[in-house]
Amino acid sequence: MPTFVIERQRSGPFSMPVNHFHDHYEVYYLVSGKRYYFIQDRSYLIEEGDLVFIDRNELHKTHNVDAQHHERILISFGADLVDDLGEHAVEHLLVPFTQKQHILSLTGTNRTFVENLLFSMLREQQQALNGWELGSNALLTQLLLYCSRLVDKTSAKEARNHAMNPKIFEIVAFINEHYRTRLTLTSISESFFISPSYFCRAFKETTGFSFIEYLNNVRIREAQRLLRETKLKVIDVAEQSGFDSVAHFGRVFKQVTQQTPLECRKLMRQVK
Structure with a gap:
């Protein structure tokens, strides 16, 4: 992906694509409306004026609170943008990400x-004047530094069991702890003493994922880590990620x- 991307979007009822984790940082600002935002293992009610910080490779998804429209601004940037600064x-710049303070609720002068x-970042990108990339990067650096300083002064927004x-x-x-073992809808329902139908419905309402979608994402994220950090054969990566067969893993x-x-694996080695 490019080093830095910013976009603004107005939308009605909408849920993010099912498979959503990536190797770049993300800052999400809700201009208006309300959203549920599931991050890693918690769910947050996001309201206008809230900033959301998504670390690299954190599983996340937004979904609807109601049928009302919402507007958001989304910034994505690679690690190289920060690394190039020294x-x-x-x-100094990634405190909300490193301290896992996912939400900053802004009011008054801070907002x-x-x-x-x-x-200003959106205008730089839209007008594309000479040197706009430098201007955008400077504004992003200012935003990250400002938010990192705010983290020490602002209480974290509590996760909400909605x-x-x-x-x-x-x-x-x-x-998240047992994804390497054999997990099924039936086995989890029995272990937690709930009906399969209730489990499916409540899991989707809470996380935005179906049970299988979530499990697959957790396993694939681990597989990517193993491909990047080890020399294990693909069949061994599949097994250590929780897949019963290499064919299913590949699909x-x-x-x-x-x-x-x-x-x-080849792409990851080229990037190093």
Whole structure:
């Protein structure tokens, strides 16, 4: 992906694509409306004026609170943008990501200042004047530094167990810990003493994912890590990621990442 992308979108009822984790940072600002935002193993009610910080390779998804329209601004940027600023840039610019403070709720002058930066970035991109990339990067650096300083002064927004049994979050944590083992709808329903139909409905309402979609994403994310960090054969990566067969692993991997495991490994080695 390009080093830095910013986009603004107005939309009615909408859920993000099923398979959503990636190797870049993301900042999401809700201009108006309300959204549920599931991040890793928690769910948040996002309201206008909220900034959301998604770290690299964090599983996340937004979905509807109601049928009302919402407007958001989304920034995506690669690690190279921060690395190019020097060895101390991560320490100063990525505090919301490194401290896992996913949500900053902005009011008053803080909100005005951040919105001015965001709309300035959009104008730089739209007008594409000479040197607009440098201008956009400078504004993003200012935004990240401002938000990193705010983290120490602002209380984190609490995760909200919306419209469901808190047991669903227990199940999410269980999946995150035991994804390497054989997990089925029936086995989890029996282990947590809930009916399969209720489990399917409540899991989808809470996370935005179906059970199988979520499990596959967790397993594929681990497979990508193994492909990047080890020299394991693909068949061993499949087994250690929780897949029963290498053929099934290959199909799911391609569905989630749009690449084969070998293509993914080759690309990762080229990037290093």
